[in-house]
Amino acid sequence: xxxxxxxxxxxxxxxxxxxxxxxxxxxxxxxxxxxxxxxxxxxxxxxxxxxxxxxxxxxxxxxxxxxxxxxxxxxxxxxxxxxxxxxxxxxxxxxxxxxxxxxxxxxxxxxxxxxxxxxxxxxxxxxxxxxxxxxxxxxxxxxxxxxxxxxxxxxxxxxxxxxxxxxxxxxxxxxxxxxxxxxxxxxxxxxxxxxxxxxxxxxxxxxxxxxxxxxxxxxxxxxxxxxxxxxxxxxxxxxxxxxxxxxxxxxxxxxxxxxxxxxxxxxxxxxxxxxxxxxxxxxxxxxxxxxxxxxxxxxxxxxxxxxxxxxxxxxxxxxxxxxxxxxxxxxxxxxxxxxxxxxxxxxxxxxxxxxxxxxxxxxxxxxxxxxxxxxxxxxx
Numbered sequence: 001x002x003x004x005x006x007x008x009x010x011x012x013x014x015x016x017x018x019x020x021x022x023x024x025x026x027x028x029x030x031x032x033x034x035x036x037x038x039x040x041x042x043x044x045x046x047x048x049x050x051x052x053x054x055x056x057x058x059x060x061x062x063x064x065x066x067x068x069x070x071x072x073x074x075x076x077x078x079x080x081x082x083x084x085x086x087x088x089x090x091x092x093x094x095x096x097x098x099x100x101x102x103x104x105x106x107x108x109x110x111x112x113x114x115x116x117x118x119x120x121x122x123x124x125x126x127x128x129x130x131x132x133x134x135x136x137x138x139x140x141x142x143x144x145x146x147x148x149x150x151x152x153x154x155x156x157x158x159x160x161x162x163x164x165x166x167x168x169x170x171x172x173x174x175x176x177x178x179x180x181x182x183x184x185x186x187x188x189x190x191x192x193x194x195x196x197x198x199x200x201x202x203x204x205x206x207x208x209x210x211x212x213x214x215x216x217x218x219x220x221x222x223x224x225x226x227x228x229x230x231x232x233x234x235x236x237x238x239x240x241x242x243x244x245x246x247x248x249x250x251x252x253x254x255x256x257x258x259x260x261x262x263x264x265x266x267x268x269x270x271x272x273x274x275x276x277x278x279x280x281x282x283x284x285x286x287x288x289x290x291x292x293x294x295x296x297x298x299x300x301x302x303x304x305x306x307x308x309x310x311x312x313x314x315x316x317x318x319x320x321x322x323x324x325x326x327x328x329x330x331x332x333x334x335x336x337x338x339x340x341x342x343x344x345x346x347x348x349x350x351x352x353x354x355x356x357x358x359x360x361x362x363x364x365x366x367x368x369x370x371x372x373x374x375x376x377x378x379x380x
Contacts, residue, residue, distance in 0.1 A: 004333045010295050011339050011376055014288065023340040024215045024316060027281065027379040031273040039269035047242070049265025051272050056225075058275045059210070062192070063202040065227040067234025070263035070271075071241050074189040074211025077224035078106035080241055080261065081207040082157055084226075084233045085183035087112050091156035092148055092358075094134070094182065096126045097347040098365040099161045102211075103187050104348050112156065115148070116349055116359035122307045124344075124368055125168035126160035128176050134360055135180050146180045150358065158182045162191035162201050164374070165217075165315035166306060170196050170204045185209070189224075192217055193282040193313035202227045207237070212271055217281050217315050217379075220271035223263045284379045285314040292317055292375070304372070316374045318344070324370040331373060344372035 015021045039051055052070050059068035071077045087093060089111030095103055097116040104114045118130040139155065140147045146155045158177050160168045177184045184204065188194075189211035191201040202208035207230075212223035226237045239245075244258025263271075289305070289312075296303040302320040306312035321327040327343065334341040347362065347369055348354045 004330055007296075007299060007301075007330075008334055008337045008339050011334075014291070014380060015376065015378070020338045021340060021376045022378060023342055023374060023376055025378045026214055026219045026274075027277075028273075030277045032270055035269040035273045036266065039266050042265075045266040046264050047260075047262035049268065051265050051268035052263060055220075055263070055268040055271050055275070058272060059225050059227060062275065062278065063200045063208070063210075063227045065203055065208075066229045067227065067231055067237075069226040069234060069237045069241060070268055071224045071226060071261045072263055073222050074209055074213065074224040075102040075106055076241070076259065076261040077209035077211070077226045078102065078159075078185075078187060078189075079109045080237050080259070081185050081205075081209045081226055082106060082110050082112070082159070083240070084207045084228070084237055085157050085185055087156045090153060092151065092153045093157045093159050094126075094131060094155060095159040095187075096161060096365070097349050097354075097359060097362060098124060098163065098345065098368060099187070099348060100189070100345055101348060101351070102189070103159060103161050104354060107159065108353075113153070114348070114354065114357050115155070116347075116354075116357060116362065118360050118362050118364050119163070119368070120169060121364050121367070123166045123168050123310075124163035124304075124372070125166060126158075126173065127364065128169055128172035130360060130364075131158065131173065131176050135176070138358075139180055141181065146182050148358075155180075155182055157185050159185050159187055161187035161189070162194060164304075164318060165191045165194045165313040166304075167191060167194050167196040167201050167310045167312070169307075174204060190216070190315045191313060193278050195311040197309050198311075203229070206230065207233055212267075212274075217285070217313050218271065218274040218278055220263065220267040220274065223267045223271055225263075281379045282313045285317075285377065286312075288377070288380065289314045289317055314377065317377045318372050318374045320368075320371045321373060322371070327371055327373055334375075340376060342374045344369060344374070
């Protein structure tokens with residue numbers, strides 16, 4: 001008998017009609033077909049259309065921000081969000097190595113370099129305490145911002161990622177960033193529907209980025225969003241993501257190097273139908289999280305619950321195994337039984353492209369890398 005057979009049986013019991021239990025699959029139970037067909041019938045299937053405008057309004061409401069801009073994916077949202085706060089070639093950005101690679105790729109797309117700072121054990125996201133320690137050793141305030149004494153480069157932004165939908169300790173991080181005059185940009189790609197002290201994630205950074213990839217709580221197939229409370233930054237984001245074209249009845253005039261990053265109306269139609277169901281999806285996932293927690297307590301396995309004063313969307317739920325050997329056995333047995341599980345990401349600095357960038361001890365990140373496993377988290 002498999003040592004993890006009770007776990008496999010319990011997970012299968014949550015998805016009894018599935019031969020193969022996916023990690024996170026989309027749920028289409030609303031107006032998805034209706035809205036998508038309407039977009040097709042309208043002939044506006046590309047970057048202009050009513051559903052793009054509707055999607056942006058809905059995102060403003062959900063995140064309680066003043067401006068939302070629809071884009072093609074979360075990575076492009078991050079790339080532009082960093083530009084919005086002034087990140088440019090030769091700069092540096094404080095971020096975490098325990099993240100999906102898009103976080104650091106977006107930094108590099110802007111010609112900047114990541115600095116890898118450790119995470120907190122409870123949130124698995126960027127640690128304000130670790131940022132303080134790093135800046136007290138390497139930070140230097142100058143007239144135009146914070147600089148790295150080791151490299152001489154400007155630290156132009158701080159980019160935390162809300163890991164699996166668990167908000168980072170934003171109050172502490174914002175306090176540190178304000179003291180060192182470093183703009184905060186939220187990588188909220190995984191956290192739509194999550195809250196910190198009763199306020200939606202995405203509402204804390206100067207600019208924030210969301211993803212609507214096929215495996216997210218809400219999907220548009222492929223898509224992203226930039227949100228901000230600064231209308232001038234929001235307008236600039238909209239301008240740059242639509243090829244920096246100056247409005248004109250028929251002339252093609254561009255005033256900057258822009259990007260063709262606009263979300264198609266066809267994708268936006270799907271996203272609008274999904275956003276209508278966001279609260280239902282998160283309520284179901286939160287119920288599943290409580291059921292998982294109760295079960296795993298009986299198995300002597302730690303299920304990761306949301307930190308105090310936060311509300312998680314529980315995008316990808318996870319357990320913490322005793323050590324890497326137990327983690328690997330858990331992964332082997334669950335996947336062999338057609339129950340999809342995955343380890344947390346390999347720390348970014350292990351990739352050859354990122355091996356030589358500055359980092360701290362990464363004590364907590366290394367601990368989590370060896371133990372955290374994602375388990376099936378789909379809406380039931």
